[in-house]
Every structure is written in structure tokens, then in C-alpha cells.
Amino acid sequence: MAQQSSGMEFLCREYLKNNYIDPETSERLGVKRGLRNPDGTGVLAGLTNICDVVGYEKGPAGEVIPTPGRLIYRGVDLNELVREAYEHDRFIFEEVSWLLLFGSLPKKSELEKFQQIIAEHHNLPEHFIEDVLLRSPSPNIMNKMARSVLSLYSYDERPEDLSLENLMEQSINLIAGLPTIMVNAYQLKRRVYDKQSMFFHPPTPGQSTAEHILSTYRADQKFTHEEAKLLDLCLLVHADHGGGNNSAFTCRVLSSSGTDTYSAIAAAIGSLKGPKHGGANLKVMEQLEYLKAGVEDYRDEDEVREFLRRIIRKQAGDGSGLIYGMGHAIYTISDPRAVVLRQKAEKLAVEKGFEEEFRLLCLVEKLGPQVFAEEKGNKTVCANVDLYSGLIYKMLGISQDLYTPLFAISRIPGWCAHRIEEVVFANRIIRPAYKYLGVRQKYKTLEERG
Missing domain, CATH: 1.10.580.10 (Citrate Synthase, domain 1)
Structure with missing residues (x-):
């Protein structure tokens, strides 16, 4: 096993030696990483009659104006x-x-x-x-x-x-x-x-x-x-x-x-x-356990706010700097799915003895945007559907x-x-373009490579 690990380390070193793309290069060349525009909105890639997701409006100058989701x-x-x-x-x-x-x-x-x-x-x-x-x-x-x-x-x-x-x-x-x-x-x-x-x-x-x-x-x-x-x-x-x-x-x-x-x-x-994508609700439940262990009074807004601040600063939680269940690619002021789940889950949370955990998530929804604004600038964020879905499944006794x-x-x-x-x-194959950044090199025989 040790020999195999050593072999993989060798291969990884060789890969990293010959492969690197600076994220700044994407911006310089106008490449939209993740099919996202510079303002974070999605690149328009198709037409559909099925579903519309509304989280913002565009102003006269093309600026993003937050709206209820x-x-x-x-x-x-x-x-x-x-x-x-x-x-x-x-x-x-x-x-x-x-x-x-x-x-x-x-x-x-x-x-x-x-x-x-x-x-x-x-x-x-x-x-x-x-x-x-x-x-x-x-x-x-x-x-x-x-x-x-x-x-x-x-x-x-x-x-x-x-x-x-x-x-x-x-x-x-x-x-x-x-x-x-x-x-x-x-x-x-x-x-x-x-x-x-x-x-x-x-x-x-x-x-x-x-x-x-x-x-x-x-x-x-x-x-x-x-x-x-x-x-x-x-x-x-x-x-x-x-x-x-x-x-x-x-x-x-x-x-x-x-x-x-x-x-x-x-x-x-x-x-x-x-x-x-879909695995985020598991991270929310993991984060909830960090909160329960790191906050003495679940109703103390100042204490919860400071713990969320520590999460963003990578001093608490899983070290990612992310408050799971907060933020979305489209929704700005509110995610309608999170609003609905919060409204309908409260009664069952009280009945099944999950009221404290439910209230703690509500505080995360309330205080998270404030902490984000203080730590990251004026970025508008809101709770997303994952903030409450995991707790609902837990209340239903689902693994x-x-x-x-x-x-x-x-x-x-x-x-x-x-x-x-x-x-x-x-009826047309989806085929976006990628700009090639590789350097031209001449083929060498094994003997020439040394």
C-alpha cells in the first residue's frame, strides 16, 4: 500500500508540474467560468417553457437589483x-x-x-x-x-x-x-x-x-x-x-x-x-452540530452571530469559510422554497422535540445575511432550501x-x-467552446528525452 501511495504521489507531482490555469486568465480573456457572468448571474444558454427561477431584476445599466425570490x-x-x-x-x-x-x-x-x-x-x-x-x-x-x-x-x-x-x-x-x-x-x-x-x-x-x-x-x-x-x-x-x-x-x-x-x-x-448541488443539506446538518457544540445559549443572537462570524473567518465549523444553507446563485433577498419549508415545519418541530434546533436555524437565516455583509461587503445573501430540508428529514426519522x-x-x-x-x-447537440492555453512543443523520441 505504501509503494502504491508513493507511486500516486509521483504521478500527482508530474501532473501539477505541467498543468496550471490561473483564474485571472479567465477574466483577462473574457471566459465565463462556471458559465457565470461577471456579476454572478448565469450565462443564457437555452430556452424553456418548464420553469422560471426569479431572484433579481436587471437595472438600466445592467446592474443586478435584488428582489424577493x-x-x-x-x-x-x-x-x-x-x-x-x-x-x-x-x-x-x-x-x-x-x-x-x-x-x-x-x-x-x-x-x-x-x-x-x-x-x-x-x-x-x-x-x-x-x-x-x-x-x-x-x-x-x-x-x-x-x-x-x-x-x-x-x-x-x-x-x-x-x-x-x-x-x-x-x-x-x-x-x-x-x-x-x-x-x-x-x-x-x-x-x-x-x-x-x-x-x-x-x-x-x-x-x-x-x-x-x-x-x-x-x-x-x-x-x-x-x-x-x-x-x-x-x-x-x-x-x-x-x-x-x-x-x-x-x-x-x-x-x-x-x-x-x-x-x-x-x-x-x-x-x-x-x-x-444536492448534497448541501447534509453539510447544513453537520454545521448545526458545530453550532450546538459552540453556542451555549441558542437564543442569544449576539453569541450565534459571533459563531457565524468565526465560521466565515474559517475559525469554526469545517474550516471552509462557508455558512451552509446560506446563499444562492439566483435568489438574493429570499428563496421561496426555504420560506415555505420554515413556515410548514415549525408545528412538527415543536411536536417532535426539535424546537431548539429549528429556532437555531431560524437565527442562522436571520443573522447570516448580516454577518455576510459585515465580513464580505454588501453582497446580498439569503437562506436557501437546504437550510431547512435536512432538519425536516431528521424530524421524519429519515436516515x-x-x-x-x-x-x-x-x-x-x-x-x-x-x-x-x-x-x-x-434538437442540436450542446457544444460550448474552451480556449486552448497549451504551449506548442515538438515531439521528442524516448532517447532525446533522456
Whole structure:
């Protein structure tokens, strides 16, 4: 092992000796790193009818003017969907899946039929669990979900068919089947890697996606209506975030090449797995533990403010200088998803004994922007959705292993909608340019190299 490590160190030294790109070179040449403009806004790379993410306006001189955040699915504001779900006590994720895929709100008969189709497709293909899941467990559920999606290719009679009808059928199968794959993959992880008992519950007919997840996840299959509603809300707010978010853009890039649905969705899962994207809620929960250990009085704003200041100065937390759960590429004054989750999670936090942790996160949301402004200048930041989603999953008794996979389950309708739009209407391979900085060198023979 020591010899292998030494060999890798040699290879890494050789790489670093011959490869370096100064970030200042990008600015000098006008290269937009991360496909970001100098003011931090995204480069306009495409057109979509699916989702709009609003966090700022542009002034007369092109300056960014912060505004309250809005998330709009197919023209319908997120807050309208939340209001409908709670005023009429309905599970809404399936309706939003329809909205994202088809572009309009379903009639009652259409929604009932769609809900029935989704529930029927919670079951996986015959022998899939034995052949794909049981034979190759993984310690990481996102990794296993990506591999499972690729494996679904072999169970599809028309995996390469890019017709609208087939793309739609594949989308429905993924929206309905991925929750079952996620829970079963987690049970295997418990047995093989955690040395705990595993259990497999068959899907219960007629359940919503949120109810299906809780029913198959919990050993006793019991859950309250309020718990299922809160999980349904999490699925709703994560369902899509525009074509420019990293995982949706990944899906669109692969789709533009003409590849199959399973390759495109597996790639999107791989993108979401990254801690800079879907894995951020885990970092928030880790940070919460640092706060609980470093702050004596959770209600003392001055004490919390100073701890956040130490985090930014890399004197506390994980040393990154980041306050996880704060800041977003688009939202400036507020992230509507974070606002909704905070409002709806408070009651359950009090009931389940998580009130102190909830209040502490609320203080982070309140004080974080102040500390950022004092330490970093006048940059406007706000709490993002990750600040509260991790605590909600914890309150629901869900393992941290599933925090990011649940994000993926939520995002499948959006990914599929973007894939269909890219395949049917864009029809041109995405191919941005990179400027070459290498130095011309003449080939030398082995003898000449010495």
C-alpha cells in the first residue's frame, strides 16, 4: 500500500508540474467560468417553457437589483401550489409532475388517472430487485440509484426509442419506480454495511409518492397524515429549478447528444450527488452540530452571530469559510422554497422535540445575511432550501443516507420534462467552446528525452 501511495504521489507531482490555469486568465480573456457572468448571474444558454427561477431584476445599466425570490412551474407560482395543497388538504407532488411534464394543470379525471398510473408503477420490473439490487449493494444510495437507472435499460423493450410516446412512458416509469429503488437500496445498505436488519414492504395500492416512501421505509409502515404532507411538500419544492441548475443542465447536455433516457437521468443523479448541488443539506446538518457544540445559549443572537462570524473567518465549523444553507446563485433577498419549508415545519418541530434546533436555524437565516455583509461587503445573501430540508428529514426519522436521494426523487419530473423538451424541440447537440492555453512543443523520441 505504501509503494502504491508513493507511486500516486509521483504521478500527482508530474501532473501539477505541467498543468496550471490561473483564474485571472479567465477574466483577462473574457471566459465565463462556471458559465457565470461577471456579476454572478448565469450565462443564457437555452430556452424553456418548464420553469422560471426569479431572484433579481436587471437595472438600466445592467446592474443586478435584488428582489424577493419566486419559483414558477409552467406559469404557476410555487406559493399557489402550496396554498392549494394545504387549504384543500391534498397531496400535490403527482399534480406537479403532470404540470411539469405536460404544461397545464390536470382536470380532476386526468389527475385521478395519473395518480393511479403512478401508484401502479411503484412496483419494479420482475426480478429487478433480485438481479440488480440484491446482487450489488452500495454504501452510497445515490451511487446505487444511478446504477439502477442504467440497469433499467435492460428491462425496456425500446430503450433507444426517442419518440414522444416512449419518452413519456420512460418518464412515468422513472417517477414511479425510483422511490421504490431508493428505499430498497437503503435497506440493503443497512444489512450489508450497517449490520442491521433489513425489510422489504411491497407498495400499497392508492398511496401518494410521499405515503409510499414512508410506508416502505418504516419497519412498522406507520406514519401520520401530517408527516406525509410535510414530505410531499419537500417533494413539491424540489421538483424543478430551471434548465440551468447543474443536474437539469447535465440531463439536457446528454439528451442533446441523442443518448437514451437512462443514461441522461443517471448522469443527472451523478450531478446532484455533489456537495455543491444536492448534497448541501447534509453539510447544513453537520454545521448545526458545530453550532450546538459552540453556542451555549441558542437564543442569544449576539453569541450565534459571533459563531457565524468565526465560521466565515474559517475559525469554526469545517474550516471552509462557508455558512451552509446560506446563499444562492439566483435568489438574493429570499428563496421561496426555504420560506415555505420554515413556515410548514415549525408545528412538527415543536411536536417532535426539535424546537431548539429549528429556532437555531431560524437565527442562522436571520443573522447570516448580516454577518455576510459585515465580513464580505454588501453582497446580498439569503437562506436557501437546504437550510431547512435536512432538519425536516431528521424530524421524519429519515436516515441521512436518504437526504440527497430524496432530492433526486423530487427532481425526476423536472429532469424528465427538460429531457423531453431538449429532444423534441432543441434538437442540436450542446457544444460550448474552451480556449486552448497549451504551449506548442515538438515531439521528442524516448532517447532525446533522456
